[in-house]
Amino acid sequence: xxxxxxxxxxxxxxxxxxxxxxxxxxxxxxxxxxxxxxxxxxxxxxxxxxxxxxxxxxxxxxxxxxxxxxxxxxxxxxxxxxxxxxxxxxxxxxxxxxxxxxxxxxxxxxxxxxxxxxxxxxxxxxxxxxxxxxxxxxxxxxxxxxxxxxxxxxxxxxxxxxxxxxxxxxxxxxxxxxxxxxxxxxxxxxxxxxxxxxxxxxxxxxxxxxxxxxxxxxxxxxxxxxxxxxxxxxxxxxxxxxxxxxxxxxxxxxxxxxxxxxxxxxxxxxxxxxxxxxxxxxxxxxxxxxxxxxxxxxxxxxxxxxxxxxxxxxxxxxxxxxx
Amino acid sequence: xxxxxxxxxxxxxxxxxxxxxxxxxxxxxxxxxxxxxxxxxxxxxxxxxxxxxxxxxxxxxxxxxxxxxxxxxxxxxxxxxxxxxxxxxxxxxxxxxxxxxxxxxxxxxxxxxxxxxxxxxxxxxxxxxxxxxxxxxxxxxxxxxxxxxxxxxxxxxxxxxxxxxxxxxxxxxxxxxxxxxxxxxxxxxxxxxxxxxxxxxxxxxxxxxxxxxxxxxxxxxxxxxxxxxxxxxxxxxxxxxxxxxxxxxxxxxxxxxxxxxxxxxxxxxxxxxxxxxxxxxxxxxxxxxxxxxxxxxxxxxxxxxxxxxxxxxxxxxxxxxxxxxxxxxxxxxxxxxxxxxxxxxxxxxxxxxxxxxxxxxxxxxxxxxxxxxxxxxxx
Numbered sequence: 001x002x003x004x005x006x007x008x009x010x011x012x013x014x015x016x017x018x019x020x021x022x023x024x025x026x027x028x029x030x031x032x033x034x035x036x037x038x039x040x041x042x043x044x045x046x047x048x049x050x051x052x053x054x055x056x057x058x059x060x061x062x063x064x065x066x067x068x069x070x071x072x073x074x075x076x077x078x079x080x081x082x083x084x085x086x087x088x089x090x091x092x093x094x095x096x097x098x099x100x101x102x103x104x105x106x107x108x109x110x111x112x113x114x115x116x117x118x119x120x121x122x123x124x125x126x127x128x129x130x131x132x133x134x135x136x137x138x139x140x141x142x143x144x145x146x147x148x149x150x151x152x153x154x155x156x157x158x159x160x161x162x163x164x165x166x167x168x169x170x171x172x173x174x175x176x177x178x179x180x181x182x183x184x185x186x187x188x189x190x191x192x193x194x195x196x197x198x199x200x201x202x203x204x205x206x207x208x209x210x211x212x213x214x215x216x217x218x219x220x221x222x223x224x225x226x227x228x229x230x231x232x233x234x235x236x237x238x239x240x241x242x243x244x245x246x247x248x249x250x251x252x253x254x255x256x257x258x259x260x261x262x263x264x265x266x267x268x269x270x271x272x273x274x275x276x277x278x279x280x281x282x283x284x285x286x287x288x289x290x291x292x293x294x295x296x297x298x299x300x301x302x303x304x305x306x307x308x309x310x311x312x313x314x315x316x317x318x319x320x321x322x323x
Numbered sequence: 324x325x326x327x328x329x330x331x332x333x334x335x336x337x338x339x340x341x342x343x344x345x346x347x348x349x350x351x352x353x354x355x356x357x358x359x360x361x362x363x364x365x366x367x368x369x370x371x372x373x374x375x376x377x378x379x380x381x382x383x384x385x386x387x388x389x390x391x392x393x394x395x396x397x398x399x400x401x402x403x404x405x406x407x408x409x410x411x412x413x414x415x416x417x418x419x420x421x422x423x424x425x426x427x428x429x430x431x432x433x434x435x436x437x438x439x440x441x442x443x444x445x446x447x448x449x450x451x452x453x454x455x456x457x458x459x460x461x462x463x464x465x466x467x468x469x470x471x472x473x474x475x476x477x478x479x480x481x482x483x484x485x486x487x488x489x490x491x492x493x494x495x496x497x498x499x500x501x502x503x504x505x506x507x508x509x510x511x512x513x514x515x516x517x518x519x520x521x522x523x524x525x526x527x528x529x530x531x532x533x534x535x536x537x538x539x540x541x542x543x544x545x546x547x548x549x550x551x552x553x554x555x556x557x558x559x560x561x562x563x564x565x566x567x568x569x570x571x572x573x574x575x576x577x578x579x580x581x582x583x584x585x586x587x588x589x590x591x592x593x594x595x596x597x598x599x600x601x602x603x604x605x606x607x608x609x610x611x612x613x614x615x616x617x618x619x620x621x622x623x624x625x626x627x628x629x630x631x632x633x634x635x636x637x638x639x640x641x642x643x644x645x646x647x648x649x650x651x652x653x654x655x656x657x658x659x660x661x662x663x664x665x666x667x668x669x670x671x672x673x674x675x676x677x678x679x680x681x682x683x684x685x686x687x688x689x690x691x692x693x694x695x696x697x698x699x700x701x702x
Contacts, residue, residue: 037469039469039473079668082673083668083672083673084672087672087673087675087676088675089671089672089673089674089675090407090671090672091672092407092409092469093407093617093621093667093671093672094668094671094672094673096409096614096617096664096667096671097664097665097667097668097671097672098664098668099664100614100660100661100663100664100667101661101664101665101668102664103657103660103664104657104658104659104660104661104662104663104664105355105661107655107657107660108355108359108653108654108655108657108658108661109355109358109359111653111655112358112359112360112653118657238477241473241474241477244470244473245470245474248470286485286489288481288482288484288485289481289485291481292477292478292481292482295474295475295477295478295481296474296478298470298474299460299466299471299474299475299478302460302464302466302467302470302471303460303464303466304464304465304466311467
């Protein structure tokens with residue numbers, strides 16, 4: 001029974017840790033499927049986290065916080081779009097730029113506005129998204145097996161967690177069952193064909209990066225308003241890059257993305273759980289090894305040693321109409 | 324793909340457009356300063372005075388610039404070959420391991436002038452090897468070099484944390500760093516060079532001999548890119564991989580060699596802060612210098628002269644920024660990170676934003692300068 005409880009707890013923290021990855025990963029999915037590489041997920045998430053925490057603490061409303069997080073994140077996504085779609089700049093360079101601008105300005109503005117060394121004021125309970133307790137969760141808590149699974153794993157998360165997991169089937173539906181999704185995928189593979197069909201490549205790609213901005217905004221809001229009670233400087237701590245790794249790991253597919261993020265979240269949860277205590281058989285594993293594992297796995301996958309990850313064909317290439 | 328932009332005279336291409344881009348980046352940075360509630364003009368004056376006002380400031384400016392020259396050259400070499408090495412941070416960090424091994428084992432035996440070349444070789448070797456794996460994966464397995472080098476930055480960070488905390492740290496010490504290097508692994512200062520120009524005695528600035536090494540490397544990179552066969556092949560591959568393949572240039576060889584040179588330059592970046600300043604290898608000693616290299620290379624248009632100038636500008640921002648944060652507590656050194664981002668945005672991703680306007684201006688002033696009158700003669 002003890003082992004079972006540990007397992008449930010670990011899976012519970014797996015879910016909590018994988019939510020920001022999942023949102024950012026799906027965000028990257030929209031953009032990259034439309035042919036715009038985005039290594040600025042990290043920056044957009046960070047800016048979203050700061051904006052949502054700042055707005056939530058000033059206006060005392062979690063919803064205004066979420067809205068502001070999305071707004072700022074979309075604004076940065078549009079900068080990325082402006083550089084890489086309208087001006088056909090290098091998408092990698094633009095993403096790097098956005099990461100730096102976000103990293104610097106969140107600290108500077110946070111310090112100037114709140115005077116707490118780059119933090120935002122701690123959010124009161126009403127200014128955060130609270131855990132939603134499903135009906136009957138408390139009643140069956142003591143029932144063996146089903147009780148903990150229902151009341152710990154399924155119930156008791158915040159709204160944003162459910163949004164993140166619902167975004168997976170929704171993204172699948174949008175990409176593979178709607179006209180917009182078909183065009184979005186087409187523009188990432190062969191923009192010239194889409195252009196020939198009389199559809200604006202630029203406007204399609206802009207809509208894709210706006211989707212990206214919305215999702216990274218929610219991811220940031222989750223970090224600042226659910227996982228923590230306020231913004232801490234550099235709180236994304238590389239999660240945007242892990243999400244990028246997960247996206248590649250998932251071969252740019254939404255359902256795979258969920259499993260990849262859960263896997264990376266699980267590795268994180270295990271690393272926190274073990275913290276130096278020895279594993280059976282293997283012995284003591286350094287924490288750093290567990291932390292590096294998502295990156296190592298991605299490199300191995302990219303190298304084609306476990307299946308092949310083939311990116312969208314037109315990814316990273318600005319579209320120039322032939323004249 | 325049709326060429327989207329017409330030609331401009333060379334001085335506009337290499338002088339005017341970068342300056343316009345840079346100016347816009349600084350104007351936007353000024354707006355951020357305004358948003359924080361300070362006067363951007365006063366901030367600029369404090370910054371420049373802090374960096375160049377006294378000998379001490381100049382020495383610090385050049386000390387920071389040294390590191391950025393290495394990382395900028397590293398990014399530029401890869402750029403010329405059409406590769407984006409975003410992993411300079413990790414390559415420099417891992418090179419710290421090579422430096423630590425050499426210095427810790429030899430600093431009691433050899434004088435600095437014998438140890439320095441060995442340390443250079445070790446740093447270059449470790450950096451090059453750390454770049455070799457992504458290069459090989461790109462050349463042979465087709466994995467995207469940008470993604471692999473990002474991943475390798477994180478892997479390098481994990482390895483270094485593990486090495487410094489669990490392996491190299493002296494027994495009983497608290498801080499995750501090596502023991503202090505002895506005299507043999509401490510690079511001589513160059514502060515007297517600045518004093519020669521009539522500045523007051525510089526008390527303590529870590530400006531050291533690796534600055535000379537950086538300048539030599541800048542010259543060597545120029546030689547490599549524009550005066551050797553290898554450099555020609557690199558540029559060919561960067562310009563058109565297809566043409567390079569058609570000309571019989573081995574894709575694998577050129578990618579591997581370029582990335583190893585780039586990694587070696589990134590590795591050498593580690594010499595300045597470790598042997599030149601702190602006299603140990605500590606956790607996170609690179610502190611973003613590898614990424615500054617991207618901004619520096621973009622701003623310097625991948626030319627060694629431009630890179631040296633851009634590095635001095637960023638050195639000025641680092642040193643002046645430190646002074647600025649004393650005067651205006653609201654503007655911490657993180658302001659540099661914003662400026663860095665804006666420079667990368669405007670000089671890199673949006674480099675063509677003002678080109679059409681400038682072209683129109685040139686065309687209306689003198690049609691000849693943009694090649695309009697010569698249409699039909701052939702380029």
